[in-house]
Amino acid sequence: MLETKLAEQDWMTEVRAMVGREYGRVYAWDEVNAPMIRQWCEIMGVENPLYTDAAFAATTEYGAIVAPPAMLQAWCLEGLHPNNYPPGSTTENPYEVLRLMEGQGYQSVVAVNSDLTFERYVKVGEKLYYTTRLDAVGEQKTTALGTGYFVTLIMSFFSEKPGGNEKVGELLFRVFKFRPANAQPGADAPKTEAAPAAPKIKRPKPGVSDDTRFFWEGAAAGKLLIQRCKCCGTLRHPPGPVCTKCHSFEWDTVESAGKGSIYSFVVMHYPEVPPFDYPNPVGLIELDEGVRLIAGLVGVKRNEIAIGQRVQVEFQSFDDGELTLPLFRPVAP
Amino acid sequence: MTSKKTRRFDEVRAGEALPELAIPITVPLIAGGAIATRDYFPGHHDAEAARKLGSPHIFMNILTTSGLVQRFVEGWAGPGARFGSLKIKLGAPNYPGDTMTFTGEVSGCDADKRSVEVTLKGKNSMGNHVTGTVSVVLP
Numbered sequence: 156m157l158e159t160k161l162a163e164q165d166w167m168t169e170v171r172a173m174v175g176r177e178y179g180r181v182y183a184w185d186e187v188n189a190p191m192i193r194q195w196c197e198i199m200g201v202e203n204p205l206y207t208d209a210a211f212a213a214t215t216e217y218g219a220i221v222a223p224p225a226m227l228q229a230w231c232l233e234g235l236h237p238n239n240y241p242p243g244s245t246t247e248n249p250y251e252v253l254r255l256m257e258g259q260g261y262q263s264v265v266a267v268n269s270d271l272t273f274e275r276y277v278k279v280g281e282k283l284y285y286t287t288r289l290d291a292v293g294e295q296k297t298t299a300l301g302t303g304y305f306v307t308l309i310m311s312f313f314s315e316k317p318g319g320n321e322k323v324g325e326l327l328f329r330v331f332k333f334r335p336a337n338a339q340p341g342a343d344a345p346k347t348e349a350a351p352a353a354p355k356i357k358r359p360k361p362g363v364s365d366d367t368r369f370f371w372e373g374a375a376a377g378k379l380l381i382q383r384c385k386c387c388g389t390l391r392h393p394p395g396p397v398c399t400k401c402h403s404f405e406w407d408t409v410e411s412a413g414k415g416s417i418y419s420f421v422v423m424h425y426p427e428v429p430p431f432d433y434p435n436p437v438g439l440i441e442l443d444e445g446v447r448l449i450a451g452l453v454g455v456k457r458n459e460i461a462i463g464q465r466v467q468v469e470f471q472s473f474d475d476g477e478l479t480l481p482l483f484r485p486v487a488p
Numbered sequence: 489m490t491s492k493k494t495r496r497f498d499e500v501r502a503g504e505a506l507p508e509l510a511i512p513i514t515v516p517l518i519a520g521g522a523i524a525t526r527d528y529f530p531g532h533h534d535a536e537a538a539r540k541l542g543s544p545h546i547f548m549n550i551l552t553t554s555g556l557v558q559r560f561v562e563g564w565a566g567p568g569a570r571f572g573s574l575k576i577k578l579g580a581p582n583y584p585g586d587t588m589t590f591t592g593e594v595s596g597c598d599a600d601k602r603s604v605e606v607t608l609k610g611k612n613s614m615g616n617h618v619t620g621t622v623s624v625v626l627p
Contacts, residue, residue, distance in 0.1 A: 165619060191524075194524050195524045195525070195555065196547040198516075198517065198521050198524045198552075198555075199509075199521065199524070199552070199555035199559050200521040200556075200559050201555065201559045201562065202492075202559075202563075203562055203567040211567075215568075223555070223558060223559075223573040224558065224574065225551075225554040225555045225557065225558040225571075225574055226551075226555070228525075228551060229524070229526050229527075229551055229553075230526075232525070232526035232527060233526075234526050234528060234530045265578070267577065267578060268575070268576070268577050268578075269550050269553075269554060269575075269576050269578070270573070270575035270576070270620060271554065271573060271574045271575065272572065272573040272575075273571055273572060273573065273574075276570070277510050302558050324555060333606050336509070355613055355614075356613070356614050356615065427615065428615070429580065429614050429615030429616075430613075430614075430615070446497055447505070451521075
């Protein structure tokens, strides 16, 4: 165990020493050209005539067709054959730090940030290249995907000019290089052509016990049921086996009229967890019958939620009826 | 489309919402977008290769996402808007059969530069595929 740790530190020392390193030019195969621009616009659905209509472009400050800014990085990609860069490009690998991590078992990668900034738009005929700087390697992090490192590269894009090369933009690119938490061998991947397009994320289900079943069955039937002590008549929520007032185990339920007011609330902003909508307001509702319960708020703007606001229950069904929840909507006092 | 008006800086207010844009995610969009951006990584055009990577189907590449973000903001701002930056954070993948819906609002206005910042998200059935900010200079 100790040996492994030392070995890891050794290779991380090597990685850390690489931070700040600059890598040479990677050229674009093609100069900025109208056919590639037009095809990009066609597939993206970008309809600005500045990129495709020479007559329109002539009326702008550029006087000619320019490339869509989001296309910047595409000009300099190698194409079909990996690492096959045009003549004059550096023979160094600007991504060598990622290769090094792969050698240590961090074989998976996911892109996290792509931050493009533009100095100016580029015109048809310009020849582009970029240089790369390894900007940062973060501390080891464990995320839902697995354990690994955030790696930040900064690529500066230039236009080659006889009178001096000119910077046209920059890309900050951050990836998470990691060891997957649940590695899935390829052989286990589903093979059917009709595989579902995407796994549908469902609402989390409540844990249902003998004490709480009545509440969820009531919700499914469109009723807001509250537990009541059979001996002393005290209402209680959340449900439990024993009356907190007289300690009786005997109970039944009563249907609430579903009216109440907001006793307190929170608005969830971050992290955004599917399938919920954000900002996500959640209220502590004081029912007119006297008990309080926690429930989602609907039909409210986050800036307009107020303590004391009158609300009324409504029931919403989720995931094709698998789950019905009582939610509260503001009503006039 | 040449007649389409460009929004003027003075017309824009912080908090203004952009019109929603729902984009059906299809095999032609993902594969075509990857090739149009010169990205031949097999996971973007070869379903079998994508499945071997543990994905249910091919998934959209980042450069296509950036292109769609440009379309969303430019569609609202107009042909005379000039992009200063386009910064995105990636989340849930875009697979064929899904729909990504862009929403966004103006989160800042810089009168000196006549620059407007838009904060946006593109959400699919699994959550946010992309969140980010874009700055554009308006006439």
